[in-house]
Amino acid sequence: xxxxxxxxxxxxxxxxxxxxxxxxxxxxxxxxxxxxxxxxxxxxxxxxxxxxxxxxxxxxxxxxxxxxxxxxxxxxxxxxxxxxxxxxxxxxxxxxxxxxxxxxxxxxxxxxxxxxxxxxxxxxxxxxxxxxxxxxxxxxxxxxxxxxxxxxxxxxxxxxxxxxxxxxxxxxxxxxxxxxxxxxxxxxxxxxxxxxxxxxxxxxxxxxxxxxxxxxxxxxxxxxxxxxxxxxxxxxxxxxxxxxxxxxxxxxxxxxxxxxxxxxxxxxxxxxxxxxxxxxxxxxxxxxxxxxxxxxxxxxxxxxxxxxxxxxxxxxxxxxxxxxxxxxxxxxxxxxx
Amino acid sequence: xxxxxxxxxxxxxxxxxxxxxxxxxxxxxxxxxxxxxxxxxxxxxxxxxxxxxxxxxxxxxxxxxxxxxxxxxxxxxxxxxxxxxxxxxxxxxxxxxxxxxxxxxxxxxxxxxxxxxxxxxxxxxxxxxxxxxxxxxxxxxxxxxxxxxxxxxxxxxxxxxxxxxxxxxxxxxxxxxxxxxxxxxxxxxxxxxxxxxxxxxxxxxxxxxxxxxxxxxxxxxxxxxxxxxxxxxxxxxxxxxxxxxxxxxxxxxxxxxxxxxxxxxxxxxxxxxxxxxxxxxxxxxxxxxxxxxxxxxxxxxxxxxxxxxxxxxxxxxxxxxxxxxxxxxxxxxxxxx
Numbered sequence: 001x002x003x004x005x006x007x008x009x010x011x012x013x014x015x016x017x018x019x020x021x022x023x024x025x026x027x028x029x030x031x032x033x034x035x036x037x038x039x040x041x042x043x044x045x046x047x048x049x050x051x052x053x054x055x056x057x058x059x060x061x062x063x064x065x066x067x068x069x070x071x072x073x074x075x076x077x078x079x080x081x082x083x084x085x086x087x088x089x090x091x092x093x094x095x096x097x098x099x100x101x102x103x104x105x106x107x108x109x110x111x112x113x114x115x116x117x118x119x120x121x122x123x124x125x126x127x128x129x130x131x132x133x134x135x136x137x138x139x140x141x142x143x144x145x146x147x148x149x150x151x152x153x154x155x156x157x158x159x160x161x162x163x164x165x166x167x168x169x170x171x172x173x174x175x176x177x178x179x180x181x182x183x184x185x186x187x188x189x190x191x192x193x194x195x196x197x198x199x200x201x202x203x204x205x206x207x208x209x210x211x212x213x214x215x216x217x218x219x220x221x222x223x224x225x226x227x228x229x230x231x232x233x234x235x236x237x238x239x240x241x242x243x244x245x246x247x248x249x250x251x252x253x254x255x256x257x258x259x260x261x262x263x264x265x266x267x268x269x270x271x272x273x274x275x276x277x278x279x280x281x282x283x284x285x286x287x288x289x290x291x292x293x294x295x296x297x298x299x300x301x302x303x304x305x306x307x308x309x310x311x312x313x314x315x316x317x318x319x320x321x322x323x324x325x326x327x328x329x330x331x332x333x334x335x336x337x
Numbered sequence: 338x339x340x341x342x343x344x345x346x347x348x349x350x351x352x353x354x355x356x357x358x359x360x361x362x363x364x365x366x367x368x369x370x371x372x373x374x375x376x377x378x379x380x381x382x383x384x385x386x387x388x389x390x391x392x393x394x395x396x397x398x399x400x401x402x403x404x405x406x407x408x409x410x411x412x413x414x415x416x417x418x419x420x421x422x423x424x425x426x427x428x429x430x431x432x433x434x435x436x437x438x439x440x441x442x443x444x445x446x447x448x449x450x451x452x453x454x455x456x457x458x459x460x461x462x463x464x465x466x467x468x469x470x471x472x473x474x475x476x477x478x479x480x481x482x483x484x485x486x487x488x489x490x491x492x493x494x495x496x497x498x499x500x501x502x503x504x505x506x507x508x509x510x511x512x513x514x515x516x517x518x519x520x521x522x523x524x525x526x527x528x529x530x531x532x533x534x535x536x537x538x539x540x541x542x543x544x545x546x547x548x549x550x551x552x553x554x555x556x557x558x559x560x561x562x563x564x565x566x567x568x569x570x571x572x573x574x575x576x577x578x579x580x581x582x583x584x585x586x587x588x589x590x591x592x593x594x595x596x597x598x599x600x601x602x603x604x605x606x607x608x609x610x611x612x613x614x615x616x617x618x619x620x621x622x623x624x625x626x627x628x629x630x631x632x633x634x635x636x637x638x639x640x641x642x643x644x645x646x647x648x649x650x651x652x653x654x655x656x657x658x659x660x661x662x663x664x665x666x667x668x669x670x671x672x673x674x
Contacts (some may be wrong), residue, residue: 020481026572027412027413027486027556028377028412028476029379031375031376032375033370033371033376034372035372038369040366040368041365041366041421041473042364042365042459043461045461047463047464050463050464050465051463072364075365076363076364076367078365081376084380084473086423088469123380124381126383126388127384129386130465130467134380136423136471138475143357146365148359220364235362235363
C-alpha cells in the first residue's frame with residue numbers, strides 16, 4: 001500500500017531533477033551539489049490539532065507545511081534544492097482518494113505559484129492515529145553568504161517584509177473567536193484574505209536569494225515578531241558580547257487595513273502583528289547606509305518593505321506608539337509546549 | 338520551552354561540524370559540501386505504537402530512529418554528513434528529564450559506537466498527543482557511484498550481510514508471543530540478543546562506503562528479505578526491460594543459532610528471516626567475477642557475508658530448501674498500511 005500511495009500521489013512531485021539524480025524510488029534521494037556552496041537543511045513538523053485545526057483542507061495543510069520550510073530557507077538566504085516529506089496518516093485518510101489528491105496538489109500549487117524547481121526528494125509514509133507531517137527542505141547558499149540571525153549590529157534598521165498579523169486574525173476567524181461586533185467591522189473579502197494568510201502563507205524565497213550582502217541578519221517571523229526578533233537579538237548579543245535591544249515604532253508595523261480597523265477600536269489587537277505568529281515574513285537587520293539600495297531591490301522585485309525600528313544597545317525591546325511607550329507585557333508569541 | 342529542550346538535550350549532538358558550518362540555532366543548518374558529489378537524503382518516521390511498543394526505552398527509540406536512516410544511507414553507499422530530527426512529544430515526556438536525557442543519549446551512543454562524525458543538523462520539536470519521530474539523514478556519494486536498487490543483472494549473486502530474522506524474533510519475545518515450549522528452547526542470552534537486535538540495529542554504514550564498484554546493486558532489508566529483494570528485482574526489471582526473478586537457497590540464509598533451533602522444530606519460523614523485517618542488513622547483487630574480491634573486503638572489515646542465491650530471468654522468486662521448493666506463499670513482509 002505504501003508504494004501505491006507514493007506512486008500515485010507523490011511521484012509527480014519528484015519531477016525536475018537533473019539526469020543522474022533521483023527523487024524517490026530508491027533507499028535515498030540523490031541530488032547533485034554545487035562546489036563552494038553550503039547545504040542548508042531546515043525541518044518543520046505540523047501536528048493535526050496543534051498546528052492546524054482538524055477541519056483544515058488537505059491542500060492547505062500541504063501548502064503550509066512546505067511554505068513554512070521554504071520560509072526558513074528564505075531566512076537563510078538559500079536557494080531551494082528540494083524537500084522531503086514524512087507523513088504519518090490515519091488509514092481513513094490514506095484510503096481517501098479525494099483527500100490524498102488534494103494533499104499532493106497543495107504542494108504542487110505552491111511550487112507552481114513560486115515558479116521555482118523544488119522537487120520532492122524522498123520521504124516516508126507511515127500509519128498513525130494522528131495526522132503528522134514533517135517537511136525537511138534542502139537549499140544551497142554560497143559558502144559564507146548565509147543570512148544568519150547572529151550577525152546584527154547596534155544601529156541596524158529593523159525591516160520586515162509585507163504585512164504582519166493577518167494569519168493570527170485568520171485563526172481567530174477560523175476558530176470563531178472574534179467577537180461579533182468586531183467581526184462586523186470587516187468586509188467578507190477582508191475576512192477571506194485573513195484566512196488565506198493563515199492557510200496559504202507566501203514565503204519570501206525568491207527575494208531572499210538577493211539579500212546578501214545588503215542585509216546584515218535575518219530571521220523569519222513564525223512565532224510572532226517580538227519573539228523572533230528576540231531570538232535575533234539574543235543570538236547577535238551572544239556573538240558580539242554586547243547586550244542588544246530594539247526600539248520598535250508601532251505605527252510603522254505594516255498591517256492590513258482590516259487589522260488597522262481593529263487596532264484603532266481596541267489597541268490590544270496589536271497583539272496580532274506583534275506576537276500572533278504564523279506570518280512567515282522576514283525580519284531583517286540592515287546597516288543604515290544599505291537601506292536605500294535594499295529598498296530599490298525590493299521595489300524591483302515587487303516586495304513591500306517597512307522599516308519598523310532600530311537595534312539599540314539597551315538590552316531590552318521597547319515598543320513606542322508615536323514616541324510614547326506601549327505596553328507589550330503580556331505579548332508572548334507562540335509557545336511550543 | 339522549545340529552546341530549552343533543544344539546548345539541554347540536543348545541542349551537544351550538533352558538535353563536530355567544521356568552522357563556518359551550523360548545526361542548530363538558526364533558521365537552518367549549514368553544511369559545507371564537496372564538489373563532484375551527490376547529496377543523499379533519506380527519511381524515516383517512527384510512530385509510537387506502530388513502529389515500536391509504547392514501553393520501549395527512550396534510548397532504544399532514539400538509537401533505532403537514527404540506525405534505520407543510516408541503514409538507508411548505507412544502502413546507497415553514502416558517507417553520512419549529519420541528521421535532522423523532528424520529534425513530536427507528549428508534554429509528559431518533554432517534561433520528564435530522565436526520559437529526555439536517555440533519548441538524546443540514544444543518538445549519542447549509536448554515533449559513538451559507529452565512530453563516525455554524524456552531527457545533528459537541525460530539526461523541530463513539537464507538541465503532540467502521540468510520540469512521533471522523523472529522522473532525515475544526509476550523506477554524500479561521488480557522482481554516479483551511488484548503489485542503486487535498479488542496476489542488478491541476471492546472473493548476479495544475491496548476498497546479505499550478517500544475520501536475518503533476529504529482530505523479528507526479538508519482537509515476538511518483547512510482545513510475549515513466542516509459545517512457552519519454543520521460548521524454552523532458547524537460553525536467556527539468546528533471548529537478550531534477539532531483543533537487542535530489535536532495539537539496537539547495527540547499520541552497515543562503514544562497510545557500505547567501500548562497496549562501489551564491487552557491488553552492482555543494493556537495498557537494505559527493512560520490510561523483510563523477500564519484500565525488499567522484490568523491490569530490487571522490480572526496479573532492475575523496469576530499468577532493463579527484462580523480467581527478473583531470484584532463486585534463494587534457504588539453507589544458506591544466515592540466521593542466529595537460536596533462530597535455527599526454532600526453524601528446525603517448526604519450519605514456519607523461516608518466516609522470520611524471510612519476511613520478518615527490521616533487520617537493517619544489506620541485500621546486495623554482485624557479478625560472480627567480483628565475489629572473491631568482495632569477500633576479501635568483508636573479511637578485512639569484519640563483516641560477515643552470505644551468498645544466498647542468484648538473480649534469474651524467471652520473473653518469480655523461488656525459495657529452495659536443499660534443492661526442493663519451499664512454500665513462502667503467506668510470507669508478506671511488513672505492510673505499512
